[in-house]
Amino acid sequence: MSQHAPQDFPAIPATPIPDGYVVRDETLIPAGHGRAARVAAGEILQIVDVRGRQVTDIMAWRLADPDEYMSPGHTISCLTHLVPKEGEEVFSNHRRPLLRIRRDTVGSHDLIVPCCDPERYSRDYGLTDHRSCLGNIREGLELAGETWTPRAELAWNVFMNNVLQPDGSIKTLEPPHPPGSYIELDVLDDLGVVASSCPQDLTACNAWEITEMAFRILRPAS
Numbered sequence: 001m002s003q004h005a006p007q008d009f010p011a012i013p014a015t016p017i018p019d020g021y022v023v024r025d026e027t028l029i030p031a032g033h034g035r036a037a038r039v040a041a042g043e044i045l046q047i048v049d050v051r052g053r054q055v056t057d058i059m060a061w062r063l064a065d066p067d068e069y070m071s072p073g074h075t076i077s078c079l080t081h082l083v084p085k086e087g088e089e090v091f092s093n094h095r096r097p098l099l100r101i102r103r104d105t106v107g108s109h110d111l112i113v114p115c116c117d118p119e120r121y122s123r124d125y126g127l128t129d130h131r132s133c134l135g136n137i138r139e140g141l142e143l144a145g146e147t148w149t150p151r152a153e154l155a156w157n158v159f160m161n162n163v164l165q166p167d168g169s170i171k172t173l174e175p176p177h178p179p180g181s182y183i184e185l186d187v188l189d190d191l192g193v194v195a196s197s198c199p200q201d202l203t204a205c206n207a208w209e210i211t212e213m214a215f216r217i218l219r220p221a222s
C-alpha cells in the first residue's frame with residue numbers, strides 16, 4: 001500500500017459554523033482536479049480554500065430540472081453589477097435565485113470569462129495535454145455518476161482576481177487571500193454543484209501554484 005505524506009492530504013481548515021447548523025459532509029478537491037456534490041434547499045455550502053491564493057470554478061444545476069442551471073450572465077444582469085456581494089443572490093438561466101452569499105472572506109470573483117478549457121491551452125499556449133477546469137468538472141461529474149452538461153461559459157470563477165481596467169481590458173492578478181478563506185452560500189434550491197481547483201499555472205490566476213479546494217456542507221441541526 002502506498003503511503004502519502006500528511007501534506008498530500010491536508011486538513012480542511014476550520015470555518016465558523018453558523019448557529020443552528022451542523023456539518024453534514026466535507027469533500028477535499030485535489031489540486032488541479034474536480035469534484036461534485038448534491039446540496040438541498042435550506043443547507044449551507046461553504047467553499048474553502050485550503051492553502052489560499054487558489055481559484056475554483058463552480059457550476060450548478062437544479063436537480064428538479066437540469067436544463068436550468070446557474071448562469072453567470074443572468075446573475076450579472078439581475079444584479080446589474082459584475083461581482084456579487086454578501087447578501088446577494090446568484091441566479092439561474094431562468095432568473096431564479098439558486099444561492100445567496102451569506103459570508104465571503106475574499107470578495108473577488110469573476111463572472112465574465114468562461115472557465116479554462118482544453119482550447120484555452122491549445123489555442124493560447126500550444127499545449128494539448130494541459131488539465132482544464134472544464135475537464136475537471138467533467139471528471140467530477142463522472143466520479144459522482146452525474147450526467148449534467150457542463151459548458152465553460154456556465155462557470156462562476158470563485159475567488160478569481162480579474163480586475164476591469166480603465167481602458168476596458170481585463171487583467172488577471174494574483175489572488176492575495178490566505179489559507180482558510182471561504183465563501184458561505186445559502187442553498188435556495190436542491191442543486192448539483194461541481195467545482196474545479198483551477199489548474200491554470202501559466203498566468204497569475206492561481207499565484208503560480210495549484211492547490212486544494214474543499215466543500216463543507218452544513219445542514220440544519222434539527
Ligand SMILES: [Zn+2]
Nearest residue numbers: 116133198199
Ligand atoms: Zn481554470
